[in-house]
Amino acid sequence: MGNDKAGKGRVTIREVAERAGVSTATASRALSGNHPVPPTTRARVLRAARDLDYVANAHARALVGGGRKTVAVVVRQVTSPFYAQVAEGVEAEAADRGWLCVVGTTGGDPQREMEFVQLMREEGARLVILVGGVVEDDAYRSRVAHYAQALDASGARLVLCGRPAPDPEIPALVVEFDNEAGARAITGHLLSAGHRRIVFLGGLPGNTALDARVAGYRAALAEHRVPAADARVVDCGLGRAAGLRAMTELLKETRDFTAVVAGDDMVAAGALRAIADAGLRVPEDISVVGYNDIPLAEDFNPPLTTVRTPAEELGRAAVRIALRDPDQAAGSHHVLGTHIVVRGSVSHPPS
Numbered sequence: 001m002g003n004d005k006a007g008k009g010r011v012t013i014r015e016v017a018e019r020a021g022v023s024t025a026t027a028s029r030a031l032s033g034n035h036p037v038p039p040t041t042r043a044r045v046l047r048a049a050r051d052l053d054y055v056a057n058a059h060a061r062a063l064v065g066g067g068r069k070t071v072a073v074v075v076r077q078v079t080s081p082f083y084a085q086v087a088e089g090v091e092a093e094a095a096d097r098g099w100l101c102v103v104g105t106t107g108g109d110p111q112r113e114m115e116f117v118q119l120m121r122e123e124g125a126r127l128v129i130l131v132g133g134v135v136e137d138d139a140y141r142s143r144v145a146h147y148a149q150a151l152d153a154s155g156a157r158l159v160l161c162g163r164p165a166p167d168p169e170i171p172a173l174v175v176e177f178d179n180e181a182g183a184r185a186i187t188g189h190l191l192s193a194g195h196r197r198i199v200f201l202g203g204l205p206g207n208t209a210l211d212a213r214v215a216g217y218r219a220a221l222a223e224h225r226v227p228a229a230d231a232r233v234v235d236c237g238l239g240r241a242a243g244l245r246a247m248t249e250l251l252k253e254t255r256d257f258t259a260v261v262a263g264d265d266m267v268a269a270g271a272l273r274a275i276a277d278a279g280l281r282v283p284e285d286i287s288v289v290g291y292n293d294i295p296l297a298e299d300f301n302p303p304l305t306t307v308r309t310p311a312e313e314l315g316r317a318a319v320r321i322a323l324r325d326p327d328q329a330a331g332s333h334h335v336l337g338t339h340i341v342v343r344g345s346v347s348h349p350p351s
Contacts, residue, residue, distance in 0.1 A: 011053065022045060072104060073102070074130050081296070090316070093316040110140075113143075132163060133210060134207065144170065157172075159318045161175050175317050175318045183261065185339075186289045191220060198221070201236065202234070203263065204236075217261055243269060251275070262289065262290045262291065268304055282345055290306035306341055308341045
């Protein structure tokens with residue numbers, strides 16, 4: 001992984017040949033595996049390629065008619081409605097351009113993510129798109145910097161979709177939406193309805209997306225002069241099971257709140273179930289809002305007021321912007337807007 005060429009220009013087949021002490025043609029034959037080459041020579045070439053972190057240039061292969069124009073999208077899980085919508089947008093935009101789309105899942109495992117990115121690099125994917133918020137620690141920053149530099153060195157591009165770049169200097173394109181503004185608006189909607197005791201359910205400290213949503217929630221409370229001490233963030237992460245468990249525990253502890261801002265719509269789904277199980281009603285007893293506006297949100301009971309995020313457009317934009325101007329896309333940052341969808345899960349607080 002310690003490539004001294006990363007960030008200094010693309011490693012060429014000529015450099016591999018020089019390192020191995022063979023001709024460029026011999027190095028090419030050894031790497032392709034399609035021509036007879038003495039085993040010792042092949043081993044020498046492969047060792048040189050590994051030492052230099054060389055992969056075949058996908059753009060060069062395409063120019064000579066080899067290789068397929070491929071975009072890879074990497075998500076945590078395909079069962080999440082949000083991730084599925086982003087992946088669908090990537091696939092749709094790729095298909096419109098005659099490109100192939102490959103989808104990989106990581107389950108949140110950094111090692112799986114790293115292996116998939118490397119595989120796509122070796123297979124000549126032109127774009128590798130990483131989707132969704134992450135915990136931005138030193139390990140993540142180092143990993144993404146390596147991805148970006150290694151892909152750039154092989155003629156490919158890294159796109160961070162729905163997450164910021166840890167360093168604006170790395171050669172990566174960022175396409176995301178304004179998580180903080182969305183949370184600020186949806187919390188403001190509850191405050192305008194008269195709520196003052198509002199819980200944020202679904203925090204995950206360090207996660208880029210959820211930290212921004214918590215910041216928006218706190219900013220809205222401050223705008224309406226709600227004391228900072230009255231803000232309450234329940235760190236339970238995302239998903240229906242997390243929302244159900246956290247809301248069940250919260251209702252056992254206290255009922256001194258009238259509204260809930262859920263970290264996403266699936267957390268809201270779990271909260272709705274827990275509130276019903278406690279014999280309470282939404283919105284008569286507790287108002288609930290979500291985030292993302294997944295397709296099922298309007299079918300919740302009651303239909304969920306939420307923040308609509310442009311999930312499919314996020315995927316489309318990741319491909320479209322990266323291909324529109326390849327020389328300018330690297331290092332650029334594009335932010336898409338969000339808006340509130342008002343349905344039946346909010347009313348005035350009970351008297």
